[in-house]
Amino acid sequence: MSDSPQPYRVLARKYRPRNFRELIGQDAMVQTLGNAIRRGRLAHAFLMTGVRGVGKTSTARLIAKALNCVGPDGQGGPTIDPCGVCEPCLAIAEGRHIDVVEMDAASHTGVDDVREIIEAVRYAAVSARYKIYIIDEVHMLSKNAFNALLKTLEEPPAHVKFLFATTEVNKVPVTVLSRCQRFDLRRISAELLAAHFAHVVEAESVAAEPDALSLIAQAAEGSARDGLSILDQAIAHAEMGPGSEEAAPVVTAAQVRDMLGLSDRGSTRRLLGLLLEGDTGALLGAVRDQYALGVEPLSLMRGLMELTHAVTLVKAGRDIASPGQSAEEREALADWASQLGFAPLHRLWQLLVKGHEEVANAVLPIESCEMALLRVMHAATMPDPGELARMLREGGVPMAAPVAGNGAPAAASSAPVARLPATYADLIESFWQKGKGQLAQELHDCVGVVRFAPPQFDYRPTPQLPADFTARLLPALRELTGTVWQVAQADGGEPTLLEQEQNKAADARAQILETPVVKAAMAAFPEAELDDQLEPWSAKA
Structure with missing residues (x-):
């Protein structure tokens, strides 16, 4: 027996x-x-x-x-x-x-x-x-x-x-x-855990991809017991190797991500790229695609936080290269670190931390995740008050470098840094140069400036201003400057530029009529008139 x-x-x-x-x-x-x-x-x-x-x-x-x-x-x-x-x-x-x-x-x-x-x-x-x-x-x-x-x-x-x-x-x-x-007793580093798990799978006659072991080590959060429990589950989840039913199971990174509900790092990089680029539709689509693949909203937020932290460390000059890090990831981190300042990175981190907390406690996690990322998109690119004031004094505020559609930052040589207009007149001039003559004309003739502190713009409309002005202005400002503006109507403010020009012309006419020569001419020729017709401002179009 x-x-x-x-x-x-x-x-x-x-x-x-x-x-x-x-x-x-x-x-x-x-x-x-x-x-x-x-x-x-x-x-x-x-x-x-x-x-x-x-x-x-x-x-x-x-x-x-x-x-x-x-x-x-x-x-x-x-x-x-x-x-x-x-x-x-x-x-x-x-x-x-x-x-x-x-x-x-x-x-x-x-x-x-x-x-x-x-x-x-x-x-x-x-x-x-x-x-x-x-x-x-x-x-x-x-x-x-x-x-x-x-x-x-x-x-x-x-x-x-x-x-x-x-x-x-x-x-x-x-x-x-x-x-x-x-x-x-200290938390065990992910590198040590991954090496330990490699010995374990070898002793268990199991094949495992190095990336799969790295994912398990990261998910263990410094705990050998948690990591071995996840590895045990991954081996049970793995498919048998090619050959026969008795072949050793193969633990792959894709299976571990699927089992743990993790987003792959490439998808997380693309998501961060869309976040910085400000493409709302593509961002929401990418989030829903990840959710459909089984990625938990909390895991998605955590992945973005880890990536932001990694960019900040690279920005600070710390070498965070690891054996499991791809060349694409190292290049993307270096590019983001070179083009993003510490202030935007800190603000991005704080917004993601707040969003993570909200998603963790939410009744509707995926909806909360989308709302949190939209808030990050519209707030993370805003300049901080100190930088805004300093750059306004120097004539313009540099914004974050544009990001390519694949999630990697665009090269500095092919995508110059966008700048906010220093003055209201510069904004109108920029619209003329971009072929947006109607907006430029409306800004000149029908808008009185209450507050112009890019990207904040408060204005007083005249009765002649079209009702859809703000709806047309916001996307045009975003396209022109590469950042989200806050535009609102307010009371008071300055006269429109057209009104200012008309006032200056009236003052000049009065001064001319008061000169002795003109007075003598008008007395000699009572029916004479002073021709002070202005060339229309829009003639420059």
Whole structure:
């Protein structure tokens, strides 16, 4: 009769570190522990803190092994490299050592549970060098339980060691923290996680694309356990390789994106390009296309935030190149960084952060995502007040460089930087040069300026101004300057340019008629008239 198959163990349990060499991303802590063991400077209580899945409980078990290992010959002492073959090492790894007690504080929160520990520490270890208590999620203990533990924790018997693990160290009383040697376990970098996952898939006889492992490492957010759980799911999701049904599964980046609801980085770059270009229709279409492909609105917003952050880092001179970064992405980041200033990037970041928050709490996520991106589009290109005032004094405000339709910034040589008109007269002149004579004529004859501070324009209309003037003016201003204007009607303001010219002509006529020569001529020729007809301003058209 054949043996029954072994039950499947998930990767997060199967690949727990068995020694400190396999504990990734925590080199500083391993060095500190190694020096303490070699020099005999062992604390009586250790506290491991960090985000989920970085190895807090695994580290506690490794410390228990290191302190109780006796070596293959049974004569060894505490070591940072436990042998893994002696009885204490095997028993601790299998969770059956009588002197290594693990307790989950989430389910043993009361003072009675701690009292059992206090009573037990008086007795020496049965078979190990140290009696060790590992208390996971120690912050869940009640206030009375912590108080009951304090005295024993400060002066425990020499044969007892306490190992605490917690994800919320701020909830642990300071009186407890001061009695422990604290280790802050760091988030594991995406590069280290991706390399670790490559070893795992090789050991599991699974093929995986490097980009797929990079995506999983990024989604893990520094947690090895979360990453292994995602990898486990990705392997189950993957299709079998070519050849036969027994072929190894192949984990691809496209499948991981589909499984996690992620947008590919190329699509995110195109989306940011449309956002900067200000193409409303194309932007909304791209968002809906991503949504139809299964990309979550929150993931879409996060992708844009990550890309904006990357552009800002490149702008600041930081090298963020990574093995999984494509040449196209590096080129796009460099182009955006060279053409966007820090102020627009900071404003874009703040708007995206606000939009992410709204989408996360929205009843209608995709609709909220669209509204947030439209707000970003219309506000991110606005100059900040300080820059606007400075550039107005110098004669015009430079705007962000145009962005090509494929999402990459247009080259500076082929797309000159757009400028806002310095004066109202410059605006009218620009419209004449662009062939928009009707708008120019209306601005000259029928519009009184109340406030002209590009891209803000408040005006007083005359009765002769057509009703659709604003509707025609806004797209024309956007086309002319490459930015969104705020145009509104207001009271007061200056006379129209036509009225100003007529007033100047009337003043000049009055001055001429008051000169002695003209007075004498008019007296000599009573029927004479002063010909002061002006050439129509529109004649320049």
